[in-house]
Amino acid sequence: MVRKCNVRDHTIERAAYQSEVPMLVEIVKAFGREVMQKFVDGETMNFTSKHGMVMKNFMTRLTGEQPWTVDLGEEANITLPxxxxxxxxxxxxxxxxxxRWPHLTYCHPKSEEKMAPDTRVIAMDLMTKSLAEIVVKKLENPIVIYIPRTPIPEKVNAAKARSTILPVVYSNFNVSHNGSSLNLEITPAGPSERLFLVLAKARIPTLERHDWSALVKDLxxxxxxxxxxFSNADLKGEGSYFLGVGEFKAGFDPAAFLRDPESSGATKAHLKNISVAYEIRIYTSGCYFxxxxxxxxxxxxxxASFSDLRVSRCESRHLTQFGAGFFVLPNSIDFSYTFAKIGFHDNxxxxxxxxxxxxxxxxLMLGATPLPDNRVEDKYLYEILVFTGNKKEAQTDSTVQFIVSGDRDESEVRTFGDEKRRIxxxxxxxxxxxxESRPLGKLSMLRIWHDNSGRGPNASWYLSYIVFRDVQTGEKYAFIANQWFAVExxxxxxxxxxxxxxxxxxxLFLHLYHNTSSRGIVDGHLWFSRLGSCxxxxxxxxxxNAMWYQRVPEKPGLGSFEYGPFSMSTEQIGVGVVSNLIVFPPTLLIVFLFRKSRPKVLRKSRILKAVEEMRSKAKAEGALASDCESNDSLLHHKFIQKKDTFSPLHTNPPTQPFHTTSPPPFPTTLHIFSVLSLPHDERK
Structure with a gap:
């Protein structure tokens, strides 16, 4: 049960922990009392379980003349004052x-989040010879408890962080709890007589304004x-802290800066770019009961009077169960620091x-591949999506060609191809x-074939379906095959x-089955939505990754979750869960918005509306002969195709045809009729 607590197996209700853990602790205490009944002065008994729990029982006389220490192994001990x-x-x-419990005992409270996942829990019970419990509190001198700590945070190599613009290199970190102590470690790779540190809370420290300062060589x-x-009493509570590392020039007295930074006259002119590489490690600790x-x-x-990589030293004036905290928090962002070092050379x-x-x-946003036989002068575009089936040997290397027909025209023989990739x-x-040079109208038929030129199994092809999308109007036309194009x-x-x-x-069910895995892909914004989401x-x-960069050790410590050759600490699991909560909700929201959005519907042209009104009025009055109606229909078509070069207000028809097949010239009477039939505001 304790090991489940250590790996934070939340499948068991916290209520169960709340009742079972005190029961387990009471059983251990009852065992100690039972043993103590038969003890005489000076007799001891040590017990170690296979899971690492250590218990020491003895009867002694406390004279109070000297401090008295109980060693519990792994550098854990309790010293009575x-x-x-x-x-x-x-x-x-x-x-x-x-x-000495090997893992956190009471893990059901919400406050267990403060605790280091691999902390040892140290406890001591005192009783009279008659086994009555002795309550210890409000001591004049504190009891000192040493609690082993894991995992060990890694150092950060700051050699590459040295700036060529700013002479001081800053680091930002958080202290998340008021009871936390702070450790700053720096390991220079060379002489460090003139290296200095400045520290401040909630602002970037300067030579004139900072909360703490020190010369590296004096630490x-x-x-x-x-x-x-820094003990928890030394710090200014929880919040964001900034550490600056700099180096004084030769000729300036660093000791004067430490004695009185303001009167020392230290300015940026007395600093130089840091000449020595160094590694830095920053971590916080805490003591809890x-x-x-x-x-x-x-x-x-x-x-929390002292802490290092191995143990935390806690001082208390009462006795209970004690544990150490170790916090793995994301790196915070200080925008003033970021903008100060936004230069290209530093990044x-x-x-x-x-x-x-x-x-x-x-x-990649360009996405689609133009057909190799497209002509530069052709401006009317269709997007074509070809879905190859998922059957065995469905692919092909044969040359695939097609002709697509609409109610206005049909294409020439077109060829699929891409020189840069296999399709x-x-x-x-x-x-x-x-x-295409002109719109084909509403598509109705597709003839598609291949030349069977591929080798072996790559000669045949299984086509699921093809979707044509008119880029100008957004209309889509699906041609469903779900058939083999194969001689065998x-x-x-x-x-x-x-x-x-x-x-x-x-x-049909068959089409729905083939379409299920990719139905969202044929939306009008197909490629941009997929690429944007990725x-x-x-x-x-x-x-x-930047938020938790170098915040969690790569090697899991004691109490990690192990499965075969894989191991993962509770810190790594926690960071993974929080990272997924940050990454996936916004991504899924973006995908949802792309999925629900629709192509923009353009406003209908005023000229097109006027021509349509003209035609409907003419038909209602019966004023046009059949040949005029035919020419008027052609005029309507040309307004759409070439409205920038031809207007019904022209007195003469254009001298050049709009298409390769030239229609007969428009009669002058048709132009007069068109002018008279336009609404008043269009004739202005």
């Missing part, structure tokens, strides 16, 4: 039971690392990445752009004529 006489009379026999040193520690009355982990009355990699991604986006792969979707399959045909699918045919997912993923 000088003058500690819990019964009020020094020298009386006292039963002592000390525990406590362990191996090659200088350590700057479990309040049995409130059922919460609390930091009231406990001082070459970032700018290069953004430029490359933007170029890729623009190139018509199994289960693939290929997008092409076909250019079905009817042996490689040349088929398909009619446009009606509503009934589109609703890039939003990419950039959001980059964002959350």
């Amino acid at each position: 000088r003058g500690f006489c819990p019964t009020g009379t020094c020298g009386e026999e006292v039963g002592v039971t000390a525990y 406590p040193k362990r191996n090659d690392t200088y350590e700057w520690f 479990y309040n049995e009355d409130l059922g919460e982990w609390m930091a009231d009355g406990i001082l 070459v990699t970032i700018y290069a990445t953004l430029i490359v991604l933007w170029v890729i986006f623009v190139v 018509f792969r199994k289960g693939g979707i290929d997008v092409f752009v076909m250019a 399959c079905e009817d042996g045909q490689i040349d088929r004529t398909l009619t446009v699918a009606g509503k009934g045919e589109r609703r 890039f939003s997912l990419l950039f959001l993923s980059m964002l959350v």
Whole structure:
């Protein structure tokens, strides 16, 4: 049950933990009392479970003359202060039971989020010789508890962060709880006599304005690392803190800066760009006790007096269960710092990445492949989506050609092709752009075939369906095949004529089955929506990676969740869950908005409206002969095709035809009629 608590198996109700954990703790205490009944002064018993729980029982006389330490292993211990006489009379026999739990015990409260996932829990019970519990609180001198800590945060190599513009390099971090202590570690790679640190809360520290300052060489040193520690009493509570690292020029007295920064006269002119590479590590710690009355982990009355990579030292004036906190928080963004270092030279990699991604986006946004036989002068565009089936050997390398017919015209023989990639792969979707000199009208028939020139299994082809979209009007026409174009399959045909699918045919089960996996792809904004969604997912993923960059150790510590060769700490699981909550809701929202949006409906041309009114009025009055009606229909067509070059207000017809097949010239009487038939506001 405890191990489930450690890996945060929330499938078990918190209420169950709330009842079971105290029961388990009470069983262990009862075992200690049972053993203590038979103890005499000086007798001890140590117990270690296979899961790592350590319990020490002994009977002793506390004289209070010297501090007294109980060692629980793994650098965990409890030191009782000088003058500690819990019964009020020094020298009386006292039963002592000390525990080191390998994992967090009470994990049902919400406050357990403060706790380090791999913290040890240290506890001590005192009792009289008659086994009555001794309550310890409001001590004059504190009890000192050392609690082992894991995992160890990694150092950040700051060599590449050294600026060529600003002489001070800043780091930003959060202190999330008022009871937290702070550790700043810096490991220079060379001489550091003139390196200095400045620290401030809620603002970027400067030489004139900062809350704390220190010379690196004056800090406590362990191996090659200088350590700057702040207890929870030293800090200014929770919030955002900024650390600056800089280097004074030769000739300036750094000691004067430490004595009195304002009177020292230190300015930016006394600084130089940092000449030595260094590594930095920043982490916070906390000390907490479990309040049995409130059922919460609390930091009231406990001082986190020291912390390093191995242990946290806590000072308390009462006895209960103690645990250490270790917080893995996202990197916060300070915009003043960001804009101060926004220069290209300090962020070459970032700018290069953004430029490359933007170029890729623009190139991919073009999306569709123009047909190789498109002519430059043809301006009327159709988007063609070809869906190759997902059957075995459905792909083809044969040359595929087609003719599409509408109620106005039909295309010439057109050929699919792409020099840069292989098309018509199994289960693939290929997008092409076909250019025509004029609209074909409402499409009704498609003849499509291939030359069977592919080798082996790549000669035949299984076509699911083809969708034509008129780019100008947004209308779509589906031609459903779901057939083999193969001499060795079905009817042996490689040349088929398909009619446009009606509503009934589109609703057939077979078509719905083939269409289910890609129905959203044939929307009018097909490629842009897919590409935009993919890039939003990419950039959001980059964002959350930056938020937790170097915040969680790569190697899981004790208590990690292991499955075969894989292991993952609770911190990594938590960061993964929060990252997904940040990335996927916005991405799904973008996909939903693209899915629900529709092509823009353009306002109808005023000239087209006028011509339609003219034709309807003429038909109602019966004033036109059949040949005039024919010419008027042609005029209506030319208004649509060439309205910028021909107007009914012209007194003479155009000398050049609009199409390769020239229609007969318009009679002058038709122009007069057109002028008289236009509404008054159009004749102005």
